[in-house]
Amino acid sequence: MENAAYSVPASLSEPIADYLDFLRLQRGRSENTLRAYAVDLRDLSGFLGSQLHKVRWDRVQIEDLREWLAGMHEAQISRTTIARRISSVKNFFAWAQKNQIINDDPALRLVAPKKERRLPHVLQPSQIDRLLSQNAAEAAASHNVQDANDQKEPKKDQKDFALAARDKVIAELLYASGLRISELVSLDVPDIDFSRRTLRVLGKGNKVRVVPFGLPAQRVLTTWLETYRMVLADEQKSGNALLLGARGGRLNVRQAREVITRALKSLGDTAATGPHALRHTVATHLLDGGADLRAVQEFLGHASLATTQLYTHVSVERLRQSYSQAHPRA
Incomplete structure (x- = not known):
């Protein structure tokens, strides 16, 4: 479920940019972490704008997030990726509420699927x-x-x-x-x-x-x-x-x-x-x-x-x- 072709309005993209700056400058997050957050939040904002025609974060409701989540399940995106995206979104909305960008946090009741706990493949000493x-x-x-x-x-x-x-x-x-x-x-x-x-x-x-x-x-x-x-x-x-x-x-x-x-x-x-x-x-x-x-x-x-x-x-x-x-x- 990609929304790369959709042009995200400034009312959605600017808070994302501010949040990424916050993570970079005040939380010291790595560039890899910042890239992951950016991808996750832009996927959501693209969905909100292109599918639901919502252009303000304070208009987003829990039903909108659940619809986004359902789309990821239909697209057969892995549970690990979905869990990461939900974590990114929940952290963003918590920051947005704290900074008075939104009044109520719609992501509080959004539940992430349990991550897949696959045992990693391990090489034998002879293979090493x-x-x-x-x-x-x-x-x-x-x-x-x-x-x-x-x-x-x-x-x-x-x-x-x-x-x-x-x-x-x-x-x-x-x-x-x-x-x-x-x-x-x-x-x-x-x-x-x-x-x-x-x-x-x-x-x-x-x-x-x-x-x-x-x-x-x-x-x-x-x-x-x-x-x-x-x-x-x-x-x-x-x-x-x-x-x-x-x-x-x-x-x-x-x-x-x-x-x-x-x-x-x-x-x-x-x-x-x-x-x-x-x-x-x-x-x-x-x-x-x-x-x-x-x-x-x-x-x-x-x-x-x-x-x-x-x-x-x-x-x-x-x-x-x-x-x-x-x-x-x-």
Whole structure:
């Protein structure tokens, strides 16, 4: 249910812009969060204007919101997306009432569907080993770019080696430190403390946490920084960014996601897709290995322990499956 073609009147769009400014300036919400709020609120405002011909927020009633909700159900939009949109709308109307844009809050009685609690796909340790070994030969084929220069190899070959080395850093760090993909691409070189093997990470809500990484990640990071980053670096574009794109600018979320999506697909024996699969995997492996739940919560940067507890369900489900397969009287 999209209303992108409908031109939203200023009487609806301006309060949305003011609300987004409030979230940005006073609540410090991330750009990803702001984009999600903007999409959700513009979907509602487009529906109100194009379908119900309402052009003022103080004219909106609970019946209008329920009609919007029914349209999303008919369009077979996922329960998770619907729940997020309703949360965005309820927060907006609460702000609008507080700021006297509306007198009564029509969203108070709007009920969101329960979110789908699907257990995430988790990679086995053997699959992780294969994933992190991919492209290792290519990344190591020219261990030192200076050697390539001495042999007068084409510049394209040097760039290919550099991209392979960068992709290995992406996979290693996602698994080593359980980072969100947005956190990974936001890393700067000074965020790395090699003496302690830790990363300084700016997470959701602009909260900073320090997370560890292991020796394999240290090795690929060192190779990248000492040998390959300089191949892609651009004096005007790179700055302190740890991970660079082919043109020298900071690697973006889409590009990093494509790297992992391709790598997971190439495994051929997993339903796991996208970089969040590695975050799911490291959380589950830590808990399987006996890590404390609250330590894993801090490691992942979860605001709520309930979010981290999802991975205990994954561990229990894996145990149940193993029991069913192996126990004589299962």
